[in-house]
Amino acid sequence: MPRYAMAIDTKRCVGCADCVVACQTENDVPIGYCRDWIVQETTGSFPELYLEIRSERCNHCEDAPCVRTCPTGASHIAEGGIVLVEHDDCIGCKACIESCPYDARFVHPEGYIDKCTFCIHRVKEGKDPACVSVCPTHAMIFGDLEDPNSEISRALRTRKYKVLIPEAGTTPHVYYLL
Amino acid sequence: SKDEQNLLADGKIERTPTYCEMCFWKCAGWVYKKDGKPWKIIGNPDDPNSRGRFCPRGTGGIGAYTDPDRLKKPLLRVEKNGKQVFKEVSWDEALDFIAGRMKDIAQKHGPECIALFSHGSGGSYFKTLLHAFGSNNVAAPSYAQCRGPREEAYMLTFGEAVGSPERTDIINAKCLVLLGSHIGENMHNGQVQEFSEAVAHGATVITVDPRFSTAASKSKYWLPIKPGTDLALLLAWIHVIIYEELYDKEYVKKYTFGFEQLKEALKDKTPEWAYPITTIKPHVIRQTAREMAKNAPATIVHPGRHVTWYGDDTQRVRAGAILNALLGSWGRRGGFYFPSKAHLPKMPIPKFPNVKRDWRKAFPNKYPVAHLALSSGICDATIPSPERECSFKGWIVYGTNLPMTLPQPEKTLEAIQHLELLVAIDILPAEITGWADVVLPECTYLERYDNLRLSPGRVPSIALRAPAFEPKYESKPAYWMARELAKRLGLEDYFPAKTIEEYLDYQLKAIGSSLEEMKKIGVKLLPEEAQKLYLEDGEDFEFPTPTGKIELYSTILDEYGFDPIPQYTAHEEPPEGYYRLLYGRAPMHTFGRTTNNPNLHDLMEENTVWINSKVAKQWGIKNGEYITLENQDGVRSTPVKAKVTERIRHDAVFMVHGFGHSDKRLRRAYGKGADDQRLITRVKIDPLMGGTGMRVNFVTFRKEEA
Secondary structure (H helix, E strand, C coil), rough: CCCCEEEEECCCCCCHHHHHHHHHCCCCCCCCCCEEEEEEEEEECCEEEEEEEEEEEECCCCCCHHHHHCCCCCCCCCHHCEECCCCHHHHHHHHHHHHHHCCEECCCCCCCCCCCCHHHHCCCCCCCCHHHHHHCCEEEEEEEEECCCHHHHHHHHHHCEECCCCCCCCCCCCEECC | HHHHHHHHHCCEEEEEEEECCCCCCCCCCEEEEEEEEEEEECCCCCCCCCCCCCCHHHHHHHHHCCCCCCCCEEEEEEEEECEEEEEECCHHHHHHHHHHHHHHHHHCCHHHEEEEEEEECCCHHHHHHHHHHCCCEECHHHHHHHHHHHHHHHHHHHCCCCCCCEEECHHHCCEEECCCCCCCCCCHHHHHHHHHHHHCCEEEEEEEECCCCCCHHCCEEEEEECCCCCHHHHHHHHHHHHCCCCCHHHHHHHHHEEEHHHHHCCCCCCCHHHHHHHHHHHHHHHHHHHHHHCCCCCCCCCCCCCCCCCCCCHHHHHHHHHHHHHHHCCCCCCCCCCCCCCCCCCCCCCCCCCCCCCCCHHCCCCCCCCCCHHHHHHHHHHCCCCCCCCCCCEEEEEEEHHHHHCCCCHHHHHHHCCCEEEEEEECCCHHHHHHHEEEEEECCCCHHHCHHHHECCCCEECCCCCCCCCCCCECHHHHHHHHHHHHCCCCHHHCCCCCCCHHHHHHHHHCCHHHHHHHHEEECCCCHHCCCCCCCCCCCCCCCCCCCCEECCCHHHHHHCCCCCCCCCCCCCCCCCCCEEEEEECCCCCCCHCCCCCHHHHCCCEEEEEEEHHHHHCCCCCCCEEEEECCCCCCCCCCCECCCCCCCCCEEEEECCCCCCCCCCCCCCEEECHHHHHCCCEEECEEEEEEECCCCCEEEEEECCC
C-alpha cells in the first residue's frame, strides 16, 4: 500500500498562489472558496528578518481527528492514506471543521464539507495533484513515502524539514522543506 | 497521460493552443474544455517561456473569459437631456463614426495628430492602421513609464537592449544582484523559474531594496538601502571592483572603451563615501563587491525592469551595466547571453506614407536618446502650447488604462478634454473607457487568433493562439476591428488577408509548417535560427556601439552633452512626517487589468500600505486598520488597509499598484484598496530619454473618519 505525502520547498516557493488557482480550476472549487492557500510568516525585527512562505492544505493526517469525529463515516481514510469526504454521506454537521487543527475544511455551498483530496482522481491516473503539476518554481513534491526511491522520500532523507502543529499529534503528511 | 489521451479522443475533453495575455511574458499553453465547458489552462511543456508551467494569472485566465462585467457592445457617447451618456450601437455605427472623425482630423490637422497608445497583442493591427493612415505616433507606457531607461542604458553601453524576455542567464548564475527588482512578486514566469532554480542551487543573491521583498527573503545579503541612493551604491561597488583590481582584466582590455576615464572619475567614490548616503556599511559594500567578483563572469547585476524611479534612471541603470562589463558577464555563461532572433515572413503590403511630423517635433532638442514615443510625452503634447505648432487631436487607446497608468492623472484628464476623438478598445470597462467617445469591446485572448508569438531566447520559438471559445456578447478581435476601419479609410491594401487565419497560414507555410499543424502542437522551436549564446574565449567581437567596444565611457552621451560616466546626484528627501511612496507588484495581478478577474480577485482583493512597525506605533496605526494617504500636494488616496510590518524601512511606504478602481462597472474591483498613481502627482523626467521618475512622491497618514 502506498502512503502518499507532499513536501513543499520553502526555499523555492515565492508564494505566487498558482497552486490555489490550479486547485480551483481543476476541481471546480466555487469562486470564494479554496482548498489550499498561502501563508507568509515573518520573524525577527528589522533588519534581521526571516520570511517563510508556505502553501498549506489538508495534511492528510495518519491520526486524523476529522475522521474520528465524523458521526456518519463520510470523512474517511482512503487508499494511500488520503483523507476524503464522501459527499453523499456528509450531513454538514461541521464536527470535522471544529476538530481540524489546520483549518483545512469548509462548507461547500452545496451543503457538504469540502477539502483537499490530493487530487486523488489525478493520482489514480499516475499524475501529480494539480497544485504540484503547475507550480512554476517546482517547489512541491508529491509521492509515496513507502517507496524509498521516490523523490519525496529522497527529499525527506536529505533535507531538513518540519510539519505544522506537530503537538496536535495527528502525524501530518504535508512536509515543509527548510 | 493515457486517460487524458482517451478523453481527448472521445471528445469529452478538448484542448486549444494559446499563448497567455494575462501579462506580457506570453507563455504558451493549452486551454481545456470539459464537456464543452471552459475548464482550465495549463502550460505547454514544449514552450521555453513557460516550460509547461503557468503563473497564477495564466492559470486564472479563464476568469478573464467568464467575467460578467465585460464590455458587451460598442458604445458611443451621446448627449441626452444635457447629460453625456453611453449608447449601445452597432459595430457599423461605431466604426463609421471613428473613421469619419479620423478623416476630419486628418483633413484639419494632418493624420499625424492621431496617436495610438497600445499594450498587448492586438495593438499591432492598430499600429499598422495608424502607420497606413500617416502617423507613426505609437506609444506604449511600457517605455517611458517602465523599462525605457533600461533599454537605452544597455544600448548606450553594449549597443544592444536587454529586451523581453530578459537575456539574463539566471539559471547558470552563481551570483545575482537585484536592485529593487521584485522577482517573485513580479511573476515574469521564465525568470521566476530560473530565479528559484538558482536559489535552490545555492547561488548568492544580493538584494538591494528598502523593503524585505520576497527576493530579499531568499538572499544571502539584503541591503536595506535608503531609497533614492542606489546610484551611490553602484558607484562604490564599481570603485571597489576597480581599485581592488577585481575586474576581468582581459575582458576589459579587449572589449571595453574608457576604462581609464572611469577609474579616474570614480576615484573618490569609496564605500566610506557611499555609507552616509546609502546607510549601507562600508564593509558590506566591500564584501558584496568581492562576492560578485568571486563568482564572475557568472554574476548578473540585474538590469531591473520597471526602472523609472528618480529621473536619473538611464544613468543609474548604466552604472549597473558598467559593473556587468567590469565583471565580464555580458556574453558569458551565467551572465547575459546573446538571444537568438526568430523571423517570420510578412505578406507584402504597400509602403507606408511618409510622415511630416512625429512626436519628437513636439519636444525640440529634448530626450535625444529616446528610441520610442513617450506616452507621457504624447499626453503632454495634447495640451495646446505655444511651443508646438500642432497638438494631438485623436487618441486610439488599446488595452491601456491611461488614468491609472500614466503619472499625474489630472494632466491625463486635462489632455483628454482637448481631444476630438478618443477611442478605447478594451475587454473590461475601465477608467479610460469612461472618458472615451467610442468604446469597442474586444474579445479575450481565449476567443481569438492573434499574430504568432515570436520569442527570442536561447532557442527562438513561435507559438499559436487559437480561439478556444466563441467570442462572448458582441465582442470582436482586434484584427477584425482594425481591418474594418481600414476598409472605411481606403486602406484595405494594408490588410491583405481577409481573415487572420489566412495570414497565419501564409506565414506558417513559409517556414514549413501550417495553421493545421500549429493547432496540434501549439509551439514550435526554430533551432535553425539559434546562434551561439556566449562569447568564446578571446574571441574578436565588435559591439554595435560607435567605438565598437563596450562603452564604459559613453561617446553618445558625451556628444549630447550629458555625463559620459554616471555621476551621483542627491534626490529630495521626504519632509518631516512624510514617507517616500514606493509601489510594486503582486504575483497574482498584472496592474489594474486583473483585479476584477473572479479567480484572481479572490487571491488578493485589495492592496495594503506597508508601514514600518515603529512608524505605525508613532502614528497609532494598527495592523489591518483602514487609513488614507495624503501626498505632498494634498492629494488623498481612497481608504487602504495598513500592513504594519518589520519588512520595510522607516522612511518609505509601499503599495501594490493597480488597485483602487473608481469605475463602478468593475463590480468586484470597484473601491477596493487605493490607487498609487493618483498620489503620483509629481514626476522627475529623465533628460536623456524622457522616462517619468515616479518614486519622488511623499505621503503622510490620515486617519479615516468613522
